[in-house]
Amino acid sequence: MKRSINSLLLLALVAGIVASCNNSESNKKGDQGALASGAAEKVYVAPGEHDEFYAFFSGGYSGNLTVYGLPSGRMFKEIPVFSQFPTNGYGYSEETTPMLNTSHGFVPWDDLHHPDISQTNGKLDGRWIFVNGNNTPRIARVDLETFETEEIIEIPNSAGNHSSSFITENTEYVVAGTRFSVPVPQEDISIKEYKGKFKGALSFLSVDQETGRMNIKFQLMMPGFNYDLSHPGRGKSHGWFFFTTYNTEEANSLLEVNASQNDKDFIAAINWKKVEEYVNNGGGTKMPANYAHNVYDHGTHNATTTMKKEVLTIDPTKVPGAVFFLPTPKSPHGVDVSPDGEYIIGNGKLSADLTIHSFDKMIDAIDNEKFNGEAYGIPILSFEDILAGTVKQAGLGPLHTEFDGKGNAYTTFFISSELVKWNVETREVIDRQPNYYSVGHVMIPGGNSAHPFGKYAVSMNKITKDRYLPTGPELEHSAQLFDITGDKMELLLDFPTHGEPHYAAGIPAEILAPKSKKIYKLEDNKHEYAALTSGDTRVERDGKEVHIYMSMIRSHFTPDNIEGIRVGDKVYFHITNHEQDFDVPHGFAMIGANNAELLIMPGQTKTLVWEPKQIGVWPFYCTDFCSALHQEMQGYIRVSPENSNIELSWSLGE
């Protein structure tokens, strides 16, 4: 009851837009429906059984990606991407710290928003998942055999990398569109000079089909709007990319008012194939830049940073026929393209209606040069000419839309807190279900591709309130799983999600599970400091640096007694896990280490630096309960005074 009153208050606040008045009723129905229809059975995955789908949830401010099973809602793994992760030493070990290098130095955190799984011919192929770091603009690629971050590339001339990291239907490009426009190149000017001086860079990163390696192919230097979200065309609209904008007013202060004045903002339609052709023919301007490209190699188990010094920029007005503006009400947030590529759905977040543009009509208007003015030399199409239709008063504050592959779309409404199912062709509302509470994104596995798997929809809510036992003022967010196989959506489950999930991506388990890597082969270990046999283990001094080449296997370290270390030394533990068995990592923890512990996978080598500050005999041990003798997996390091002349020595079993 309390909730319906809140909703009514909200409705009153945004007075007279719409009457979503049966909230309290559907609210009750939602709960009862779940109880009445055996929802528990539908989400129950018996012990030892596997889920049908993997779901990858962005962690928002956690900087990480979490992996869940659907329909159970069980969390399988947290993959560190943009944040240091003490659990396994990512971002702390010598091998992985380069992953977090940027032109601003070491940035060990970010705000991870939108995962997108690689595609071939518009179908999810499960090779990689791409994610964006919103804060310090970065795009990362996570390998879906190892579920580890393999590559992070920084995006220059960009700020608030929000309209990312969506990919084209053959993974030709990953885009990184800037939310905040900034001076390009950066300079020390008055913020009041925003209008006209600030630019919005839309970056297109090409993807090597063999290795997945990314490279910024070009940056379109767009007018200084805010580029919010984006989606690729598909099918007939393959070759186009669509970006929503807000703040076409180009305000630089009090944006909540000043950027909400225009009745319509734009969806920027980009014919990237045309721009690509222009670039391939030598078009564009090379501009000095400074950005980090970090690559992790599974052979050497090492990441390297390359600072790149140049980026190719494109003035959109120099490529005729490549960029157009589609007027769209009102401060559109999400832009989503139907699986067949015909409909471009713009969700005006201050609107009650959904705006559906027709790709065919857009092409027709462009071909006939039916323009209605221009902005910074970019033609603006006429709203009426390209409109396929609207879904009238579907709810309040539409954000994002996904598709089930059966002709239906599912749109989230933030203000009225509901998920609305509607028919893409007839644009009739079929069903609406309340969300608990304040829904952001919705995800249908493959719902962002030409071939959705329309069995479940997961909504990701911004507010948790009373859904679980309270845990003090800070709560995890809440996701809700709906069965969407029937006419009515049925709420099956809600489960907490870690961090702040923005978007998510789902894929059938049968695509990923068979190729998931179980171990790293020791014989393929090319780490510079690996000790591949126990005969390779040793300790070497190089001035104040000491390198310990150590191996680990159930249930001992080789060596396990080391003497001759001095206060003030910089001690590198290079530790190789000799196990070749699935799920037998060993941990390594050194007393007083100022960084982290390590979790080392079978066949892997990792390096941790330790700077002893106190004399004594200090233990190290394995942190992962690896065997019956896990507690015995330990060793000692003797630390002598700085001026000591005790010889380096090491041993095992003496």
Place this chain on the structure above:
Amino acid sequence: MKKAGIIMIIGSLLLLGLFKFPLWNIMLGAPQYPEPLGMNIHITGIKGVSEFDIQNIDGLNHYIGMRTIPKAEDMWEFEVFPLVIGGMVALGAFIGLLGFFGKVNHWWFIGWFGLMSVLGIMGMYDFNLWLTDYGTNLDPNAIMKMTNPDGTPMSYKPPLLGYQKMLNFDVDSWPHIGAYLMFVGMLLTMIAFFVGKKEWKKKKRSFQSH
């Protein structure tokens, strides 16, 4: 004796399968090994069923003080077995050939079968001795010392043939493709004997009628 000779030759040649396929297979499964660990015993050495099974079996066995699984060069058997099998194949094929041209009678076939059976039983006996030694001759400093209810040290000898529960492991020990090919081959040499017997009689009769 044409038919019998051919059967004898095919039968002996089937033993060549032992150079490619394992003779025996031992599988070790446990709740924490949903994909069981296994070893294939070839006449030339012991191999893991999956790439790292031997290493992982050794890792487990060290708790109870078992020696590591021998490499081919550590056991004389893996040098001798291929020679014996190779020799028997050559001998069998040669006898078959002589039979084909009517130079020897069917008793040579059963003679080869008898010799092969004796060698086979000796091989099994040796194999069993090795399993016993391997499963009972344990490191006195073993990490875990398990005893039977009567206080005697527990043996970890895998069964020569069949299934046995050993601590938390389900152990299965069965012949593998190489052995089956050998069995079929030996069966064929038996058949060659009976076919040869008939053919020899006919030959004798036709010889007498001349």
